[in-house]
Amino acid sequence: MDDLLIIAVRGIGLGSIYALVGISFNVVFNASGILNFAQGNMLVLGGLFAFLVLPLAPDVTQWMIFLPLAAVALAALMAVQGGITLLPLRSSVEQHSWLITTLAASVIIGAVLLLYQGAVQQSVHSPFANFSLAGTRVPATYAASVLLALFWYVALRLFHTKLLVGLAISAIAQDMDAARAAGIRVRRLQIGAFAISGLVVGSAGFVAAPMMAIANDSGLAYVMNGFVAAVVGGLGSNLGALVGGALVGVVSMYAAFEYGGEFQNAVSLGLLVGVLMLRPQGLFGRPAARRV
Amino acid sequence: MSDTQLRLGIGLVVASILLPSLLGSAYWAHNFLIVNLFVTVAVAQNMLLADAGQVSFGHGAVFGMSAYLVGIISGLWGYDYAIGALAGVGGALALGLLFALPSLRVQGYYLGFVTLSAAVVFPEMLVAFNDITNGINGINRTVPSLTAPLFSGLSWLSFLVMALTVATLAGHAWLRTTSAGRKMRVAAVSPEAAMTLGLDPGRLRFLAFTIAALVTGLAGTLYVPVLGFVSPYAFRVDLSIYFFFCVIVGGQGQLLGPLIGAWILYLVPNALLADLANYRLLGYGIIALLIMLVFPDGVVGSIVSFSRRHRLRARIAGIGIDPVLSWAGIRPSQESGAAITVRGARKQFNSLAALGGVDLTVMAGSVHGLVGPNGSGKTTLLNVVSGFIPLTAGSVQVRDRDTTRMPAFRVARLGVGRTFQTPRVFEQMSIWENLEIGADVHSGNNNWLMEMLEPFRGEWSENNPDLLAHAQRRVLEILRTVASDADILLLDEPAAGLSAIERRDFARLIRFLRDRLGKTVLLVEHDLALVWKVADRITVLDAGRIVAEGPPDAIATDPRVRALFTGSPDA
Secondary structure: OHHHHHHHHHHHHHHHHHHHHHHHHHHHHHHHOOOOOOHHHHHHHHHHHHHHHOOOOOOHHHHHHHHHHHHHHHHHHHHHHHHHHHOHHHOOOOOOHHHHHHHHHHHHHHHHHHHHHOOOOEOOOOOOOOEEEOOEEEOHHHHHHHHHHHHHHHHHHHHHHHOHHHHHHHHHHHOHHHHHHOOOOHHHHHHHHHHHHHHHHHHHHHHHHHHOOEOOOOHHHHHHHHHHHHHHHOOOOHHHHHHHHHHHHHHHHHHHHHHOHHHHHHHHHHHHHHHHHHOOOOOOOOOOOOOO | OHHHHHHHHHHHHHHHHHHHHHOOOHHHHHHHHHHHHHHHHHHHHHHHHHHOOOOOOOHHHHHHHHHHHHHHHHHHOOOOHHHHHHHHHHHHHHHHHHHHHHHOOOOHHHHHHHHHHHHHHHHHHHHHOHHHHOHHHOEEOOOHHHHOEEEOOEEHHHHHHHHHHHHHHHHHHHHHHOHHHHHHHHHHHOHHHHHHOOOOHHHHHHHHHHHHHHHHHHHHHHHHHHHOEEOHHHHOHHHHHHHHHHHHHHOOOOOOHHHHHHHHHHHHHHHHOOOOOOHHHHHHHHHHHHHHHHOOOHHHHHHHHHHHHOOOOOOOOOOOHHHHHOOOOOOOOOOOOEEEEEEEEEEEEOOEEEEEEEEEEEEOOOEEEEEOOOOOOHHHHHHHHHOOOOOOEEEEEEOOEEOOOOOHHHHHHOOEEEOOOOOOOOOOOOHHHHHHHHHHOOOOOOOHHHHHHHHHHHHHHHOOHHHOOHHHHHHHHHHHHHHOOOOEEEEEOOOOOOOHHHHHHHHHHHHHHHHOOOOEEEEEOOOHHHHHHHOOEEEEEEOOEEEEEEOHHHHHHOHHHHHHOOOOOOO
C-alpha cells in the first residue's frame, strides 16, 4: 500500500514534467501543425539555466527572481528556433521539412551541451524543504512542478479565450487559411506560439531541475515521454496533456519500481503504441474527419 | 537520369572499397567498409521514406538488432557465424515488422515519434537484459575466415560488403521499374487514389518495411566482422538519426542521394575532426539544418533540378482527347441490370445528417448524373459508394455484391474506378508511369488501352505530368481508370476548371466511355448543361435527400428542381 502511494506521488511528480512538455508541444502544434522535436532539449536547457544561475544552496528569493528569467530566456531561444523552422515552409514543397529542422535543432543543442559540459549529469538543489503527505516524504520539487503544470493549464486557457492575441492563435488552430484571409498575421503569431511554448518549457525546466537529468543525451527521453503524454491525452488538448502526463508518469514509475529504471522508456513506448493502435485520437481528442 | 546515378553509385562503391586497399591505407579501407554498410542502410531508408512515404527514425535499432544477434549467438553462445547471421536477419525482420504495425493506423510524425522512441529504448534494453547481451561491456566477435586478407589488403569481407551495397543500390533502381514499386509510390503519395485502384496501402507499407528491414539486417550481420565488436553505445539513437540525415542531406528520392549523404556526414567530420569525436554530432546537426534551409532537395536533388532547369524543354507532351476518341473502341460484353444500388443510405456526422435516407440505382451501361447545390451530399454519396465512408444506416450494392462494409480497395477490385475533384496525378512519375499504375492493377493479361497508346509511350515516358494542362490531367486520370479495367466509373466534378471547348470535348469523352467502351458512369457535376447533355438519368440531391429522379427532360421541367437551381438549367 505504501509502495503504491509512493509510486503514485512520484509518478504524478514526474508526470507533471511530461505534462508540461506535452502542453508546450500543444502550443506550437495548435498554431502551426508542427511538433517540435527539440522540446526535450529546450527543457534540459531550462534546467541548465537553473544550474548555472542558482548557488549550491539557493534561497527562495533567488529562485523567485530567476524563474521568470529562465522562462523568458527559453522563450527568446524558441522564437529564434521557430523562425528558422518556419523559414523553409514559405517556399518549399516539402511540408515535412520541419520534421528534419526540429530534429536537427535537437541534435545541435545536445551536441553543444556535450561540448560544453561533457558527458556528465548536472544536479540542482531546491530551495524548498521536503514535506510529508499521507505519511510519505515528498520532495518539494514534485509539488512545485505539479503546481506549475496547473498554472500553465489555467493561464493558457485564459490566454486563448480572453485575449485577442490568444483568440487569433486559436483561429489559426481552427483554420489557417481562413485566419490568413481574415487579416491575421499567421507567421508572426506562429513565432509567438513558439515563444509561449518556450515560456512553458523554460519555466518547467527551471522548476523541475532538481528532479531532472540535466545532460546532453536526456532531452530525447523527455521529448518522447512528453509526446506520449500529449498523444495519450489527445494531441492539441492541454487537459489531455495534464491527464496523459500523470498517467505516463505513474505507469513508468510503476515499471521502474517493479522491473527497474531501464524499463521506464520501454513502458512509455508500449503505452504510445497501444494508444495509437486502439485510440489514435487519444482520451480527449476528436477523430479527424476524412477528406477525400 | 536514374541510370546515370546508378552507374555513378556503383562506380563509387567499388572504387571506395578497392582503392584504399590497393593504395595500402588500412585506415581508410576499414572506414570505407563501415561507410558502405551505412550507405546500404541509408538506401533502404531512402526507399522507405521517398518511395513508400514512411518516416522511420529508428533504423539504427533494426541495424543493431541484427548485429547484436550475430554477437550473442555466434560470439557468446559459440555458434557458427552463419547461424548468427541468419538469426540476425530474422531479428531485424521481426523488429522491422513491429515498426510497420503502427503504420497501419498512423502516419507521418506519429510514426516518426514511435520509431524514434524505439531507437531510444533499444540500447536501454541491451543494458537492461545484460545477462543475455553482456551489458555495457559489449561482445567481442571476430570472423577471421572472412577478414583474412586475400590479396593487397582485400578480404572476402571487402567483396561481401561491396556486393551487398551494389546489390542494394541496383535493387532500389530495379524496384522502381516494377509494378510493386509503382504501387508503393502511389500509395505513399495518395492512399485514397491507391485504394480506388484496388491497392491496399497497409500491405504496401508492410512490404516496404520488410524490404528495408531485410537490407538493414543484412548490413547489420556484416557490421560484426567489420568491427569485431558490438556494444550498446554503437546503436544509440544517434545512429538512427544519422541514417535519416544521410537521406535528407543526399536528397530524398534520388538513387545516389543516400550514398552522397552518408559520405558527407561520415567522412567530413572524420577527415576534418578525427580527434574531436564530440564535434561529430554537432556536424550532423548543422549540416542537416543548413541543407534543409538552403538546398531542401538535398545535394543530389539540387544538382538534378539545376541541370533540369537548364535543359530545353522543347517537347511538351500533350494528351489530346481527339486521338482517344478516334479509336474504334472495343465494346465489351454488355451487362444489364443495376450496376450500383444504394438503399436507405444515412450518414451522420455528429449531429449533421449528410445523407438522410438516399436511394439510388445506377443502371449498367448508362451515364447517371448526380446534381445538387453545395453541401447536398453528392460527394458524400460518392465516397459511400467508393467505400471511403461507412454508412450509419442503409446498404450499398455493386452489381449483386453487398459492399456496405467493404474497405475501399476491395470495392475498387469489383471494377469500380474513381476520379477526384483535384486530379490525383503523380508528379514524381512520368506520364506513362501514371497510366501504367492503372494497367498494373488490370486483372486480364492483354490491356487493349495500353496497346493502343503504345505509339505515345516514348514521349510520355520522358515527360512528367507537371507539363500537362489541367484538362489533360483530367483525361490522364480517366485514362488510368480505364486502363485498370474498371467498368463502373465514379467521376467527381470532372468538368470543374475546364474551358467551354474543353467541356464540349469532355462531354464527347463521357459518351465515348458509355457508347464505345460500355462503361457505367456515375457523374457528380456542377455544370448542369453538361449533365443534361450526356446523362441518361439524373438524380437531384438537396440537403442529403433526393428531390427528384428521372430522365433529363422530365427533371428539367420539375418545379422543385427549378426552384433549387435559380436560373434553371439551360438544357
